[in-house]
Amino acid sequence: YLLKVKSAPDAECTVVAHHPGKGKHEGRLGAITCENEHGRFRIGxxxxxxxxxxxxxxxxxxxxxxRGFTRKGTPRFATYLRPRADTPPAP
Structure with missing residues (x-):
């Protein structure tokens, strides 16, 4: 058998916006906009x-x-993992 291995590195970014959810997530968070050295992108x-x-x-x-980067240089298929506990929110 062959085992396919997909690399999925992780990185960090700063939360700059919240977006409301739709459908099942109505009234709750739908996605966030993040920013880091790769620019601004959404994680939902x-x-x-x-x-x-x-x-x-x-x-x-x-x-x-x-999982890699788009042609524009933003992260592809970005998925939230966890908050970073050792960094307080910016003022």
């Missing part, structure tokens, strides 16, 4: 129901996983 998957109720604060640093 990987959040638990509790994290959608209480999303990461604006200015906080989070860790996300991705």
């Amino acid at each position: 998957s990987g959040f638990s129901d509790a994290e959608r109720e209480h999303p990461p604060a604006l200015g906080s640093t989070i860790t996300y996983r991705y």
